[in-house]
Amino acid sequence: MDFRRALSLALACLALATCMAGCAPAPPAPGVPPATAPAVPEAARIVSLVPSFTEILHAVGAQDQLVGVSSYCDYPPEAKSLPRVGGYFDPNYEAIIALKPNLVLVSDYRGETKDRLGSFGIRVQAYPHNTIAEIVDAIRKIGALTGRETEANTQVDALLARIDAARAATKGLPRERVLLSVGRDLSDSTLKEVYASGPVGFLNEVLEAAGGANALQPGAADYPVLTAEGILTLKPDRVFEILDANSAAQVADGSVMKAWQSLPHFDLDEQQRVHVFCNDYAGIPGPRIGLILDDFLAALHPELTKAAP
Numbered sequence: 001m002d003f004r005r006a007l008s009l010a011l012a013c014l015a016l017a018t019c020m021a022g023c024a025p026a027p028p029a030p031g032v033p034p035a036t037a038p039a040v041p042e043a044a045r046i047v048s049l050v051p052s053f054t055e056i057l058h059a060v061g062a063q064d065q066l067v068g069v070s071s072y073c074d075y076p077p078e079a080k081s082l083p084r085v086g087g088y089f090d091p092n093y094e095a096i097i098a099l100k101p102n103l104v105l106v107s108d109y110r111g112e113t114k115d116r117l118g119s120f121g122i123r124v125q126a127y128p129h130n131t132i133a134e135i136v137d138a139i140r141k142i143g144a145l146t147g148r149e150t151e152a153n154t155q156v157d158a159l160l161a162r163i164d165a166a167r168a169a170t171k172g173l174p175r176e177r178v179l180l181s182v183g184r185d186l187s188d189s190t191l192k193e194v195y196a197s198g199p200v201g202f203l204n205e206v207l208e209a210a211g212g213a214n215a216l217q218p219g220a221a222d223y224p225v226l227t228a229e230g231i232l233t234l235k236p237d238r239v240f241e242i243l244d245a246n247s248a249a250q251v252a253d254g255s256v257m258k259a260w261q262s263l264p265h266f267d268l269d270e271q272q273r274v275h276v277f278c279n280d281y282a283g284i285p286g287p288r289i290g291l292i293l294d295d296f297l298a299a300l301h302p303e304l305t306k307a308a309p
Contacts, residue, residue: 046062046065046102047105049069049106050070050106052285054079055286056138060139061148062142062148066079068085069083070085071086071090072088074280091113096117103125106125127141127142131200131201131202131205132163132206134202140156162290163209166297169211169304170297170300175211176212176238176300177236179215179226179231179234180214181239181242182197183195193225195224196225197223199214202285202289206289209293210293210300211300212238228264237273240275241260241274241277242283243282244278244279244283247278248278257274260274275295
């Protein structure tokens with residue numbers, strides 16, 4: 001997959017604030033008493049086209065209801081063994097229909113996917129999950145859809161406690177200004193196009209909970225494209241580069257850091273001010289955002305890393 005397509009996917013995962021609820025649940029079958037009918041019987045066979053929703057289904061214990069996933073659903077490892085039905089840009093509608101799903105979880109980033117699946121008579125559902133509050137709401141609602149409300153509430157309570165503990169531990173501490181880099185062409189040794197995460201969304205909220213401040217001021221674009229000159233103008237105290245696990249080789253050979261070292265008169269590497277987070281969870285707005293929080297907290301305030309439960 002080429003850089004721009006991969007980057008579009010990464011930004012889609014980060015910028016889903018416009019997702020709206022899909023079709024309403026169908027009523028119980030005639031003759032089935034409401035007290036004994038499942039809350040949403042249609043959710044018995046689920047196809048997920050969103051990595052974060054796949055993670056939520058596993059987190060709440062509803063993985064047995066999942067019958068197919070997108071090409072980008074790689075966590076947990078068990079998800080890789082399920083039938084793949086394409087991704088944001090190339091959903092395989094025939095493969096989806098062949099799985100006979102009762103519910104497909106999608107992203108409104110690709111509204112035509114939602115509309116076309118709906119035209120086949122398939123129930124489609126989407127949830128916004130760009131902020132911490134929306135992620136929490138998605139966990140609760142997917143838990144309700146699958147009859148796993150108790151498990152979902154347990155996940156939410158633990159996540160919120162973790163975030164609250166970090167906020168309490170960093171309250172009143174000096175806040176360094178951090179540039180959040182969420183996408184660029186890693187094959188380019190210069191910083192021509194750096195996609196940054198602005199002062200909105202879950203990454204920004206996690207950064208603030210960890211005791212940092214976004215180098216981009218309120219009013220900036222959600223995901224502006226910066227050049228080396230633009231970065232120098234911002235003068236961030238640190239750079240957090242968010243990469244997926246597929247970039248591990250480029251991190252290991254030093255090519256990722258080399259680009260940052262090319263910034264003139266601004267040796268970010270000198271005091272370990274560039275932090276590269278290369279894993280399979282940093283860009284996913286799902287139940288593992290507590291791991292991103294731990295990473296950010298360790299970089300900004302290593303003395304407090306034991307504060308978050």
